[in-house]
Amino acid sequence: MLLGRLIKQDWGRSILLGTLGVMCVVVPVANLLVPEDSAFHVSTYTVTLLGKYLSYALLAMALDLAWGYCGILSLGHGAFFALGGYAMGMYLMRQIGTRGVYGHPELPDFMVFLNWQELPWYWFGFDAFWFAMLMVVLVPGLLALVFGWLAFRSRVTGVYLSIMTQALTYALLLAFYRNEMGFGGNNGLTDFKDILGASLQSDVTRVVLFVVSAIALALTYLFCRFVVTSKLGRVVTAVRDADDRTRFIGYRVENYKVWIFTVSAVLAGIAGALYVPQVGIINPSEFEPLKSIELVVWVALGGRGTLYGAALGAVIVNYAKTWMTGAFPEVWPFALGGLFILVTLSLPKGVVGLVRSLPYWLASRVLYMYHKWGSLIRAKFSH
Amino acid sequence: MFRRSVHKDKPARGFQPLDDQSSRFLARKPSRDELVNTDSGYILYLEDITVSFDGFKALNELTLYIETGELRCIIGPNGAGKTTMMDVITGKTRPDFGTAFYGQRLDLLRLTEPEIASLGIGRKFQKPTVFENHTVHDNLELAMEADKRVWATLARRLSGEERDRIAEVLDIIGLKEEVLALAGSLSHGQKQWLEIGMLLMQNPLVLLVDEPVAGMTKQESESTAELLTTLAGDHSVVVVEHDMEFVRSIARRVTVLHEGRVLAEGPFEEIQHDAKVIEVYLGE
Numbered sequence: 001m002l003l004g005r006l007i008k009q010d011w012g013r014s015i016l017l018g019t020l021g022v023m024c025v026v027v028p029v030a031n032l033l034v035p036e037d038s039a040f041h042v043s044t045y046t047v048t049l050l051g052k053y054l055s056y057a058l059l060a061m062a063l064d065l066a067w068g069y070c071g072i073l074s075l076g077h078g079a080f081f082a083l084g085g086y087a088m089g090m091y092l093m094r095q096i097g098t099r100g101v102y103g104h105p106e107l108p109d110f111m112v113f114l115n116w117q118e119l120p121w122y123w124f125g126f127d128a129f130w131f132a133m134l135m136v137v138l139v140p141g142l143l144a145l146v147f148g149w150l151a152f153r154s155r156v157t158g159v160y161l162s163i164m165t166q167a168l169t170y171a172l173l174l175a176f177y178r179n180e181m182g183f184g185g186n187n188g189l190t191d192f193k194d195i196l197g198a199s200l201q202s203d204v205t206r207v208v209l210f211v212v213s214a215i216a217l218a219l220t221y222l223f224c225r226f227v228v229t230s231k232l233g234r235v236v237t238a239v240r241d242a243d244d245r246t247r248f249i250g251y252r253v254e255n256y257k258v259w260i261f262t263v264s265a266v267l268a269g270i271a272g273a274l275y276v277p278q279v280g281i282i283n284p285s286e287f288e289p290l291k292s293i294e295l296v297v298w299v300a301l302g303g304r305g306t307l308y309g310a311a312l313g314a315v316i317v318n319y320a321k322t323w324m325t326g327a328f329p330e331v332w333p334f335a336l337g338g339l340f341i342l343v344t345l346s347l348p349k350g351v352v353g354l355v356r357s358l359p360y361w362l363a364s365r366v367l368y369m370y371h372k373w374g375s376l377i378r379a380k381f382s383h
Numbered sequence: 384m385f386r387r388s389v390h391k392d393k394p395a396r397g398f399q400p401l402d403d404q405s406s407r408f409l410a411r412k413p414s415r416d417e418l419v420n421t422d423s424g425y426i427l428y429l430e431d432i433t434v435s436f437d438g439f440k441a442l443n444e445l446t447l448y449i450e451t452g453e454l455r456c457i458i459g460p461n462g463a464g465k466t467t468m469m470d471v472i473t474g475k476t477r478p479d480f481g482t483a484f485y486g487q488r489l490d491l492l493r494l495t496e497p498e499i500a501s502l503g504i505g506r507k508f509q510k511p512t513v514f515e516n517h518t519v520h521d522n523l524e525l526a527m528e529a530d531k532r533v534w535a536t537l538a539r540r541l542s543g544e545e546r547d548r549i550a551e552v553l554d555i556i557g558l559k560e561e562v563l564a565l566a567g568s569l570s571h572g573q574k575q576w577l578e579i580g581m582l583l584m585q586n587p588l589v590l591l592v593d594e595p596v597a598g599m600t601k602q603e604s605e606s607t608a609e610l611l612t613t614l615a616g617d618h619s620v621v622v623v624e625h626d627m628e629f630v631r632s633i634a635r636r637v638t639v640l641h642e643g644r645v646l647a648e649g650p651f652e653e654i655q656h657d658a659k660v661i662e663v664y665l666g667e
C-alpha cells in the first residue's frame with residue numbers, strides 16, 4: 001500500500017521544480033564565480049545551450065496543453081514560437097542603433113540595403129521593450145484566436161485540423177522569406193548587440209537570460225497546472241475524450257478549444273522570445289513545417305498530458321540532437337524518424353509513462369520469479 | 384412544478400408558436416421556466432420533421448407531441464429513426480424541413496446544442512458516454528447546472544449546496560462507493576446509471592433517454608424503471624427502448640416508429656394488439 005502511494009505521488013512536479021530551482025543557483029555560480037580552469041566551471045556556451053533547451057521545454061509544454069489535454073494536434077505550433085521570436089528580434093534590431101554596418105540611426109541594415117527610406121509602420125514601437133513584449137504575447141495570441149475561431153467553429157478536427165495548422169506555418173514561412181515583407185528575408189534578424197542596455201555578449205547577461213528562462217518555465221508549469229486542475233481543465237479533457245457529451249451537457253465546446261489553443265499559442269510566443277536573445281538569430285527556417293513536427297515528437301517522447309513529460313522530452317531530444325549533429329550529422333533525420341516510430345509503437349505514454357509503470361513491472365517480475373523458483377524448489381525438496 | 388395537462392387529445396395540427404414579445408421587455412434575463420412556456424400542456428412539438436441522409440429518409444414527416452410531465456416510450460425496429468429523432472430535438476441534426484418547438488416559445492431548430500442543453504433538455508446517448516478519464520464525482524460536477532462559459536468555469540469552485548446535490552444524486556444512482564473511481568473502470572450498467580446521474584445534475588425539464596437498460600441485469604433494469612417512473616411528473620421523460628419487458632413495466636403511452644414516421648400510438652396493451660405493429664415489430 002505504501003509502495004502504491006509512493007508511486008502514485010506526483011514526483012514529476014517536484015523533480016521539475018526542484019531541478020529548475022537548483023539550476024538557478026548552481027549554473028550562475030559555476031559560470032561566474034568558479035574559476036575557468038576548475039572542473040566545476042560551466043562555460044558560457046553551455047549556459048546558453050541550457051537556456052535554449054529551457055525555451056524549447058516551455059514550447060513543448062505549450063503544445064502539451066493543447067494536444068495532451070484537449071486533443072488538438074497542432075502541427076504548426078512552431079509558427080507561434082517564431083512569431084514571438086520575431087517580435088523579440090525586432091526589439092533587438094532597434095537596439096543596434098548606429099552600430100550597424102551602414103550606421104543608419106533608424107533603419108536596420110537589411111532595409112538600408114533594400115534602399116528603403118523609412119521604417120515601415122509595423123516596425124514602430126518596437127524600440128520600446130514593453131511594446132515588444134506586448135507583441136510577443138498579442139501577435140501569436142491573436143493569430144491563434146482568429147485561426148481557432150474559424151477552424152473550431154466550423155468543427156474542423158483531427159487530421160484536417162492538423163493539416164490546416166501545417167498550412168498556416170508553411171504560408172508564414174513563404175511570407176517571411178520574401179524580402180519585401182520587411183523582416184530581413186531569408187537572413188532573418190541577427191547581429192544583435194544588447195538587450196535593455198546590457199551587452200548580449202557578456203557572461204552576466206547570458207546567465208541572467210538563462211535564469212529568466214528557468215523562472216519562466218517554472219511559472220508556465222505552475223500556470224498550466226492551475227489550468228488543467230481547474231474545472232475548466234476538466235472540461236477541456238472532457239472535450240478531448242467525448243466532445244459530443246460535453247456539448248450536450250451545455251458547454252460550448254468550440255469556445256473551450258479556442259481558449260486553450262490561444263493560451264497555448266501565447267506560451268509558445270513567450271518561448272520564442274526567450275529563445276532569440278540566447279541563440280542570437282531568428283530567421284524563417286523556424287517556420288519550417290518540419291520544426292513543428294519535431295516539436296510533436298518531443299512531447300510524444302516525453303509523455304503527453306503530463307506537462308513535465310513534455311519538458312523532459314524537449315530536453316532529451318534536443319540533447320541527442322546537439323550530440324548527434326556534432327558526431328554524425330547525416331544520421332540525425334533518420335534517428336528522429338526512428339525515435340518517433342519507436343515511441344508511437346512501444347511507448348504510447350512516453351518516457352514518463354515508462355518510468356511510472358517501472359515499479360509495477362518490477363514488482364510483477366519479482367512475483368513471477370518468486371512463484372517460478374518457489375515451485376521449482378518445492379519440487380526439488382519433495383523428492 | 385408543471386400544470387398537469389388537461390388535454391387528452393393531441394393539439395390541433397398546425398402548431399402556432401406564441402408570438403408574444405413579453406419576455407423582450409423584461410429588465411432581467413427571463414428565467415428558464417418563463418422561456419419554456421407550457422401553458423398548453425405540451426412541452427415538445429415535432430411536426431413534419433424530415434431528415435434525409437443521401438436521399439434515404441431517416442425521418443419522414445414525423446409528427447409527435449410530448450405532454451408536460453408524461454413518460455413516453457418510443458419503440459420501433461432498428462433503423463426506425465428513434466435516435467435521429469433525439470438528434471433533431473437536441474440540435475445535433477438539422478432536419479430538411481418541419482418544425483420543432485420546445486414549449487410554445489422556443490424554436491429548437493434555431494438553437495445550438497449547448498443552448499438546448501442549458502434550457503433544460505438532457506440526453507442520454509444510446510452508447511453510454513461518460514468521461515472515462517474523470518472520476519464519477521467529476522463527471523457529475525461537470526454536468527451540474529452552472530454558468531458554463533469559459534472564464535466562469537476557470538475560477539469555479541463547488542459550494543456546499545452543490546456538494547449536497549452531488550451526494551444526493553450519487554445516492555439515487557447507487558454509485559456512492561465508486562465516487563472516486565474513474566468512470567472508465569465502471570461496469571456497463573454503472574456507466575448507464577452515471578450517465579443518467581449526469582442528466583439529473585443538469586436539472587432538466589425534459590429527459591431523452593436512449594436505450595437505458597441495454598447491458599443491464601434484470602435487477603438493475605428494474606431499479607432503472609423505478610427511477611424513470613419517479614422522475615416523470617416533475618420531468619417529461621422520453622424513453623427509447625427495445626426491451627419489451629422494460630417498456631411494459633413503465634409505459635403509459637407508447638409510440639411506435641417505423642421507417643421514419645409514427646406507425647401507432649396509444650397505451651401498451653392497445654399497441655400490443657395492433658395488427659400493423661405486430662406485422663412490423665412484435666412479429667419479428
Ligand SMILES: Nc1ncnc2c1ncn2[C@@H]1O[C@H](COP(=O)(O)OP(=O)(O)OP(=O)(O)O)[C@@H](O)[C@H]1O
Pocket residue numbers: 436441459460461462463464465466467468509
Ligand atoms: N449520420 C448518418 N448518416 C447516414 N445515415 C444515417 C446517419 N444516422 C442515421 N442514419 C440512418 O438513419 C436510419 C435511422 O437511424 P437511427 O439511428 O435513428 O435508428 P434507430 O431507430 O435509433 O435504430 P436502433 O434501434 O438501431 O438504434 C438508419 O437506417 C441509419 O442507418
Ligand SMILES: [Mg+2]
Pocket residue numbers: 465466467509593
Ligand atoms: Mg438508436
